[in-house]
Amino acid sequence: MSEPILQMVGIGKTFGPVRALSDVTMTVMPAEIHAICGENGAGKSTLMNVLSGLYPHGSYTGEILYQGSEAKFKSLRDSEADGIVIIHQELGLSPYLSIGENIFLGNERARGGVIDWGTTMGEAAALMQRVGLRENPSTRVVDIGVGKQQLVEIAKALAKDVKLLILDEPTAALNDDDSAHLLGLMRALRDEGVTQIIISHKLNEIMEIADAITIIRDGSVVETIPNDGAEGVNEQRIIRSMVGRPLDNRFPPRDPHLGEELLRIEDWTVHHPEDTHRVVVDSASLSVRAGEVVGIAGLMGAGRTELAMSLFGHQYGSRISGRVFKSGQEIATDSVPKAIANGIAYVSEDRKKYGVNLIAEIRHNVTSAALQKVSGHGVINKGDEDHVAHDYRTKLRIRSASVQQAVKNLSGGNQQKVVLSKWMFTDPDVLILDEPTRGIDVGAKYEIYQIINELAASGKAVIVISSELPELLGVCDRIYTLSEGRITGQLARGEATQESLMELMTMEAPRA
Numbered sequence: 001m002s003e004p005i006l007q008m009v010g011i012g013k014t015f016g017p018v019r020a021l022s023d024v025t026m027t028v029m030p031a032e033i034h035a036i037c038g039e040n041g042a043g044k045s046t047l048m049n050v051l052s053g054l055y056p057h058g059s060y061t062g063e064i065l066y067q068g069s070e071a072k073f074k075s076l077r078d079s080e081a082d083g084i085v086i087i088h089q090e091l092g093l094s095p096y097l098s099i100g101e102n103i104f105l106g107n108e109r110a111r112g113g114v115i116d117w118g119t120t121m122g123e124a125a126a127l128m129q130r131v132g133l134r135e136n137p138s139t140r141v142v143d144i145g146v147g148k149q150q151l152v153e154i155a156k157a158l159a160k161d162v163k164l165l166i167l168d169e170p171t172a173a174l175n176d177d178d179s180a181h182l183l184g185l186m187r188a189l190r191d192e193g194v195t196q197i198i199i200s201h202k203l204n205e206i207m208e209i210a211d212a213i214t215i216i217r218d219g220s221v222v223e224t225i226p227n228d229g230a231e232g233v234n235e236q237r238i239i240r241s242m243v244g245r246p247l248d249n250r251f252p253p254r255d256p257h258l259g260e261e262l263l264r265i266e267d268w269t270v271h272h273p274e275d276t277h278r279v280v281v282d283s284a285s286l287s288v289r290a291g292e293v294v295g296i297a298g299l300m301g302a303g304r305t306e307l308a309m310s311l312f313g314h315q316y317g318s319r320i321s322g323r324v325f326k327s328g329q330e331i332a333t334d335s336v337p338k339a340i341a342n343g344i345a346y347v348s349e350d351r352k353k354y355g356v357n358l359i360a361e362i363r364h365n366v367t368s369a370a371l372q373k374v375s376g377h378g379v380i381n382k383g384d385e386d387h388v389a390h391d392y393r394t395k396l397r398i399r400s401a402s403v404q405q406a407v408k409n410l411s412g413g414n415q416q417k418v419v420l421s422k423w424m425f426t427d428p429d430v431l432i433l434d435e436p437t438r439g440i441d442v443g444a445k446y447e448i449y450q451i452i453n454e455l456a457a458s459g460k461a462v463i464v465i466s467s468e469l470p471e472l473l474g475v476c477d478r479i480y481t482l483s484e485g486r487i488t489g490q491l492a493r494g495e496a497t498q499e500s501l502m503e504l505m506t507m508e509a510p511r512a
Contacts, residue, residue, distance in 0.1 A: 147178025413444025
């Protein structure tokens with residue numbers, strides 16, 4: 001039997017009084033795909049940041065044995081020099097540089113201090129072919145999709161002669177086709193001898209691709225199990241180890257009590273913000289009643305987010321037309337303040353870019369969309385702000401040391417709860433949730449679903465946009481389908497299936 005390529009022994013890491021890792025020990029064998037699973041805040045990313053040198057030797061306890069010798073990495077550059085490369089969930093690409101420039105950024109192909117562009121683009125093209133990326137190396141990164149950007153990151157790692165590749169939530173923002181391509185590439189790299197560690201909340205993908213699975217809970221290893229079919233590994237066992245209890249039902253029970261129609265959108269049309277002749281949302285009409293949870297399903301590029309952002313203050317698009325009715329009265333939503341004043345709130349799919357101020361404290365984030373409620377004569381009342389933040393921290397079970405904690409130090413699930421708190425504090429009648437559980441674990445998802453149920457039970461109208469069809473089927477009363485910017489159908493909860501939704505999502509959109 002071959003020797004391990006990596007052993008992390010007794011790793012401990014603290015941040016002030018908070019212990020993030022406690023005596024973590026794990027072993028990774030050469031040319032295997034090793035998955036790390038755990039709830040948000042369990043310590044998965046912290047452990048990988050220790051391994052990669054982002055948290056340098058001396059800032060943690062325990063030891064790292066890599067290729068048979070103790071590793072004492074002081075920086076990312078040190079670990080990369082030894083063939084360890086980490087790809088974070090937030091990709092580290094420069095959007096306005098070309099693919100070729102990004103692949104060799106910090107690892108330039110130069111002669112005499114001058115970049116050799118012929119070699120750069122030639123080697124970039126070879127690496128792109130290896131990962132299945134068929135773009136021109138001169139194409140700017142901003143002009144390709146997220147799935148292709150992930151491939152650029154992997155090509156960038158291969159350019160550094162990677163031996164151990166760490167991927168943190170690599171498919172969180174990808175559609176099914178891009179995810180399948182990336183998983184196929186991971187298998188190919190394994191066959192070439194590249195060892196990989198993957199952190200993911202998508203347990204179906206873990207079951208499909210991982211050779212071994214290490215489960216972390218509250219900063220400690222619960223168990224490491226081989227995924228060879230011999231130990232009865234399944235998603236329920238992983239969940240039980242992650243959360244410390246069985247989660248027999250992924251979705252909390254719901255008994256809807258529907259009221260009158262609260263929101264209606266008629267003939268909503270949106271054009272692309274730059275190519276103003278291109279229609280992105282085409283004559284869409286939908287409605288949602290008080291106490292109802294309505295889903296919007298569609299493939300990547302169908303126009304789901306564009307519909308939501310254009311409705312909420314015209315944040316996206318040009319030449320927007322159509323009518324919006326609230327409780328039967330036509331309203332204006334052509335600016336964010338108008339949308340908020342009319343009782344509409346929108347939780348973005350990109351919480352770190354649009355949802356929260358990461359460097360600000362929880363209390364400042366919670367009140368930021370309705371400062372007038374905690375201020376007088378232009379001055380914020382700190383006592384009122386603290387009271388509101390404490391209330392939502394308790395109500396939404398936000399796990400933090402205090403409301404003075406910076407949001408950047410919270411797990412993804414708790415950051416999402418802060419975003420929800422912010423918009424709930426505006427007291428909206430209609431709440432639009434765009435990918436509300438993206439990148440968070442099954443335990444945190446369940447808590448988000450409970451919040452959705454509570455909002456609906458209080459008489460709110462909730463619209464949920466999600467790429468996960470089981471999620472829509474589990475939380476929604478009705479589901480609309482979008483294809484090429486047009487609504488192709490709607491199904492009640494009792495008649496909707498993944499197959500029937502997919503059929504409507506992929507049908508050619510009817511044109512006027």
